[in-house]
Amino acid sequence: MKNKSIFLLVLTLFVIALAACSASGAESSSSESNASESNANSNSNEVIDIVWYPNESGNDMKASRDEIGAIITEVTGKEVEHHLTTDYAIAIETLINNNADLAFMGAVGYVEAKNGNDAIEPVVVPSGASGTLDDAIYHSWLAVDVDKQDDFKVDGEFSLDTLVDKRMSFVSNSSTSGFVVPTSTIIDYFADSSDYGDLTPEDLMEGGSLFSQVLFGNSHQGSAVNLINGNADVAAFCDNCVENYVEAADGEENTVGTVYRVKEGAAEPFNNVIGEEFILISVTPVLNAPIAANLEVLGEEDFKKIQDALASDATANNEEVFVPEDSDASGLFYKTDQERFIPVEDAWFNPIRELSN
Structure with missing residues (x-):
């Protein structure tokens, strides 16, 4: 499989x-x-x-x-x-x-x-x-700016094909839901591609192989803020690690297409991005x-x-x-x-x- x-x-x-x-x-x-x-x-x-x-x-x-x-x-x-x-x-x-x-x-x-x-x-x-x-699971997310969501759709549906040449933010290469699970999902998706079928996790740790640039937030919160601040086009982070700071604004929690908004009164590092929104383009369960x-x-x-x-x-x-x-x-x-x-x-x-x- x-x-x-x-x-x-x-x-x-x-x-x-x-x-x-x-x-x-x-x-x-x-x-x-x-x-x-x-x-x-x-x-x-x-x-x-x-x-x-x-x-x-x-x-x-x-x-x-x-x-x-x-x-x-x-x-x-x-x-x-x-x-x-x-x-x-x-x-x-x-x-x-x-x-x-x-x-x-x-x-x-x-x-x-x-x-x-x-x-x-x-x-x-x-x-x-x-x-x-x-x-006993939580969820690994790939998220994008809600205002740029159409850039990540093919025929009206979110598609990982659109990740090519984007700026990507992960958490840490030791992060389960902030690196290992999302990279596995991406590698599997492109497995039959003539251009990207030989991708490895190491390839996705730096720009050039699939992404134009790769950032590491050093925490799930940091990766999310990389996206919200505009330093990345796509970010990987998990639901549990940001649930203190964000809330579902439109859609069902942990569902592709759901929009999340930074809560009023959110603590650092979200305190300067209150009200900003992002949308989920991929959701994967994790132990x-x-x-x-x-x-x-x-x-x-x-x-x-x-x-x-x-x-x-x-x-x-x-x-x-x-x-x-x-x-x-x-x-x-x-x-x-x-x-x-x-x-x-x-x-x-x-x-x-x-x-x-």
Whole structure:
């Protein structure tokens, strides 16, 4: 099957049976530092270090980060330090190199980390609205300026043929939904083309092979702003990472042709583009991102305590962790129905491994 976006969904159905649930409860306090600074306490038995991707390092995510840290402190009795980053590679290498106990990372980042250090294992992933792994997905978008949408249509329908010679913005080459999934979709689309049938992910990392120019936003928010500011014609980013800042203005969420608008009061980096709009030309489902652990640093005992606490009903009902969808508060995770954390095994990420190979 050439279309790997479909392949991803099919394989997901085969691997969801590998996951299992656990339960327990918790809450308390935490502290923050920057991952670019040296971490003298990274291997301390009294400190648990969590590294965060750029997407989750903003001030508007602080309450959610702190609450997760409080839960971990409650069940382990250990201080939590939050390492905030501005680069995907830094976050991944911090976990690989035994300088962090835990990380919240995309599925591709997890696979890269696992390849670099076999001691790394998934702790939990957020479920879908059903409270199960059946719908534990989010969405990778390709978006364009709403006023230029006709430039991306053939015979009145959006077409990836129109990407040729456009300025493209990705997130990071380690981003699941901001690079690996969209490039896979693009490569599959052009597979039978005489001009572009031999494209590789490396070709799409720079201008010349398909795009006239390639930018990297270093976060999903950054990639979106590259589009909105006019620095890119097309941008890849995900729904979850921008849901605090944008809202559907016309159409059904996560549907090709839906227009999104930057919300009033949106935090940085969207605060200077309030009211600007973009439209989706491609939408692809992606496996949810895990909280992962380095067992060599964290240890099996604390791993189990943390897994049980995060998968508990208490955490599922904690509005600082799973923010109610009608709340004005920003958060890492949202509660629309039965969302919760669910433990998974490494094999759950095999569909992502297939895309990455």
